[in-house]
Amino acid sequence: MSLNTPMDDETLLEVRNLEKHFQVDEGIISSLLRSVTGAEADYVHAVDGVSFDLKRGETLGLAGESGCGKTTTGMSLVKLHEPTDGSIRFRGRDLTEADDDELAQFRQNAQMIFQDPFESLNPRMTVYDTIAEPLRIHDVRNETARVRRALEFAELQPPDQYFNQYPHELSGGQRQRVAIARALVLDPDFIVADEPVSMLDVSLRAGVLSLMERMTEEFDLSVVYISHDLSLLRHMCDRLAIMYMGKIVEKGPTEDVIENPQHPYTRSLINAVPVPDPGIGRERVELGGEVGDAIDVPSGCRFHGRCSEYIGDICETEEPPLEGKADFEGRQEVACHLYEPADDVVEARVGETTDTGDDSAASADD
Amino acid sequence: MATQDEPSIFADLDDGATEEDVESVNRWERTLRLWRETIGEQWRMLTDDLLVKLAMVTLTFFMAVAIFAPLLAPHGPLTRQYETDAEIIIADWVDPVFIDSESAYILGTTSQGYDILSQLIYGSRAALLVGLLAAVFTAGIGTLVGLTAGYYGGKIDDTLMRIVDFLYGMPLLPTVIILVALLGPSLWNIIFAIIVLQWRSTARVIRSQALSLRERPFVKAAQVAGASDWHIISRHLAPNVLPLSFLYGAFAIAWAILAEAGVSFIGLGDPNRVSWGTMLQSSRAYAALDFGVWWWFVPPGICIGLVVISGFLIGRGYEEITNPELR
Ligand code: SF4
Numbered sequence A: 001m002s003l004n005t006p007m008d009d010e011t012l013l014e015v016r017n018l019e020k021h022f023q024v025d026e027g028i029i030s031s032l033l034r035s036v037t038g039a040e041a042d043y044v045h046a047v048d049g050v051s052f053d054l055k056r057g058e059t060l061g062l063a064g065e066s067g068c069g070k071t072t073t074g075m076s077l078v079k080l081h082e083p084t085d086g087s088i089r090f091r092g093r094d095l096t097e098a099d100d101d102e103l104a105q106f107r108q109n110a111q112m113i114f115q116d117p118f119e120s121l122n123p124r125m126t127v128y129d130t131i132a133e134p135l136r137i138h139d140v141r142n143e144t145a146r147v148r149r150a151l152e153f154a155e156l157q158p159p160d161q162y163f164n165q166y167p168h169e170l171s172g173g174q175r176q177r178v179a180i181a182r183a184l185v186l187d188p189d190f191i192v193a194d195e196p197v198s199m200l201d202v203s204l205r206a207g208v209l210s211l212m213e214r215m216t217e218e219f220d221l222s223v224v225y226i227s228h229d230l231s232l233l234r235h236m237c238d239r240l241a242i243m244y245m246g247k248i249v250e251k252g253p254t255e256d257v258i259e260n261p262q263h264p265y266t267r268s269l270i271n272a273v274p275v276p277d278p279g280i281g282r283e284r285v286e287l288g289g290e291v292g293d294a295i296d297v298p299s300g301c302r303f304h305g306r307c308s309e310y311i312g313d314i315c316e317t318e319e320p321p322l323e324g325k326a327d328f329e330g331r332q333e334v335a336c337h338l339y340e341p342a343d344d345v346v347e348a349r350v351g352e353t354t355d356t357g358d359d360s361a362a363s364a365d366d
Numbered sequence B: 001m002a003t004q005d006e007p008s009i010f011a012d013l014d015d016g017a018t019e020e021d022v023e024s025v026n027r028w029e030r031t032l033r034l035w036r037e038t039i040g041e042q043w044r045m046l047t048d049d050l051l052v053k054l055a056m057v058t059l060t061f062f063m064a065v066a067i068f069a070p071l072l073a074p075h076g077p078l079t080r081q082y083e084t085d086a087e088i089i090i091a092d093w094v095d096p097v098f099i100d101s102e103s104a105y106i107l108g109t110t111s112q113g114y115d116i117l118s119q120l121i122y123g124s125r126a127a128l129l130v131g132l133l134a135a136v137f138t139a140g141i142g143t144l145v146g147l148t149a150g151y152y153g154g155k156i157d158d159t160l161m162r163i164v165d166f167l168y169g170m171p172l173l174p175t176v177i178i179l180v181a182l183l184g185p186s187l188w189n190i191i192f193a194i195i196v197l198q199w200r201s202t203a204r205v206i207r208s209q210a211l212s213l214r215e216r217p218f219v220k221a222a223q224v225a226g227a228s229d230w231h232i233i234s235r236h237l238a239p240n241v242l243p244l245s246f247l248y249g250a251f252a253i254a255w256a257i258l259a260e261a262g263v264s265f266i267g268l269g270d271p272n273r274v275s276w277g278t279m280l281q282s283s284r285a286y287a288a289l290d291f292g293v294w295w296w297f298v299p300p301g302i303c304i305g306l307v308v309i310s311g312f313l314i315g316r317g318y319e320e321i322t323n324p325e326l327r
Helices: A028-037 A070-077 A100-109 A127-137 A143-153 A172-184 A202-218 A230-236 A254-259 A264-271 A313-317 A343-351 A355-365 B027-046 B050-067 B116-152 B154-168 B172-183 B187-213 B217-224 B229-268 B276-285 B294-322
Strands: A011-023 A043-055 A059-063 A085-090 A110-113 A190-194 A222-227 A239-244 A247-253
Touching: A011 A070, A043 A070, A043 A085, A043 A222, A043 A247, A059 A070, A059 A230, A070 A110, A070 A190, A070 A222, A100 A110, A110 A172, A110 B217, A127 A143, A127 A172, A143 A172, A172 A202, A202 A230, A222 A230, A230 A254, A239 A254, A239 A264, A247 A254, A247 A264, B027 B229, B027 B294, B050 B116, B050 B294, B116 B154, B116 B187, B116 B229, B116 B276, B116 B294, B154 B187, B172 B187, B172 B229, B187 B229, B217 B229, B229 B276, B229 B294, B276 B294
Parallel strands: A059 A222, A059 A239, A110 A190, A190 A222
Antiparallel strands: A011 A043, A011 A085, A239 A247
């Protein structure tokens, strides 16, 4: 089956246990020492077991403080990083096993919009060349007409007037529109948008956001929005996943997560946002205490050092699984020992004979 | 790509409804323009500076002299104007016109009976050949190696940079001298030896540029769109490091000419070719300084100085372009 063939209501993207670790840079001396002593290299656990599904036409928000691994996750989704472990399936095909043809098809279908429109356009390329580049790479016909169409869609009118302009001649908002046009020109199915408006002037944000809404609608796109700005994500996303130190701690329909947050970390994030107002961006959320060490990750629940609900040893010894819980109304999944697993989770567990089954049985008793 | 259920905004373009590719914008034209504008912009910024302009004029002058040497030179560079007593080194030269107004030789002759002006004119060929070839190859090889190492990183980077480190361990002039002594004294060997040693600095600087460029989002965007490595290196990295390549190329002109003069001066110059370095060498061999025959060694010295300074000035002008903090 071709990766280009769309199906109705399909699950476009399945991410399972995605991990991305970066080896810590070290000098020659220390790497020699390490090979002599047999010690292990240090790794930054940027993403440490992230799973989610994304349906066709669905928008998912990845939220969290900077350094929580949301950008690394986004980059792995469009194959800017090779995952250390875990799998990403696009239309059912595991990308790590995909051959060159399938990879080229994936490249046509998955695009990314970057945070800084001043950096994401080559300063030495005209608007036309920038947008036409993906078409040339994939040998798509009707280059000029497509570029024109994409510019029109991005509300850069009249398009021909922009053809020969260089990025430095454009405003930030115009540049981000060019970047969006470039992402759309191949008619993709999946886009990762990494803080798409955070570098823009507040007055320009609403315009770019409504363009992105229109694009999701018109192209029937599945979009992963990455942002620290919960009010923006609330406005743009069907579902929300809150990340902390490389893991998703809470995941579910946006309204449930925002209106009725369950994980102590999510609560503190949301409490830090005074009034939800989608039009206005906000500075980074502050929270007491330090984010844990991403190299020497904390045992058990990674949030235990900062958690206000800390309930004892179990938080430090048992890693809470992300699962449906029985104690509250919302439909979200939460990774925290405060709550009892939902009935169906327990049932599924009982069926399992693996050691994880034993673990969770123990934690369910608490 | 177009979805069957919901036609995309590009749908009619995919139906083939439009006739054979109505490309109003030719891609070769555009690539060409990208390069022309990049170079043009550099050129405009460069020629903004008066000193750089003077340096350019000087270099152009010497280039013209080199090209038209056979027309300009009154005599052959290695044609004896008269025979001295064979075998014996004697001070038998003709004074230049400004000392002896009767003289037929504007800058006089050497003690071997060669016309100094003609030697000077032909000597510019060697100097510029060495300078320009070394510059082109130094910048070219250095840029290519630097981009490859910086873009790919990892083992490729390690290997290439160890080679560069190794070359850095060798002092320029002594190594060129040894290489030329081994390979035989010819202009091509001198050029070769200079290039072998000189690309190291370009490679190192371009590599560090490429290292930071490859992390820039516009390179990431091209990767996401599926661009090949070569595409990224040639379209995204190369145009952005071009000013630096030029800078090192300009400095290479100066260093190469100095190195050639040095090698020739100690007697390893090409015996069949006149260069400013070999002129200095023979003036020393015939003890011109002791006899006060300054018109033999001062003109080639001035020429070397002018060309070398021009090279450095252009390099310096470039440095200001690439590093705005110097302005
Ligand atoms: S598992 Fe414990 S430490 Fe972690 S969030 Fe829940 S209560 Fe806090």
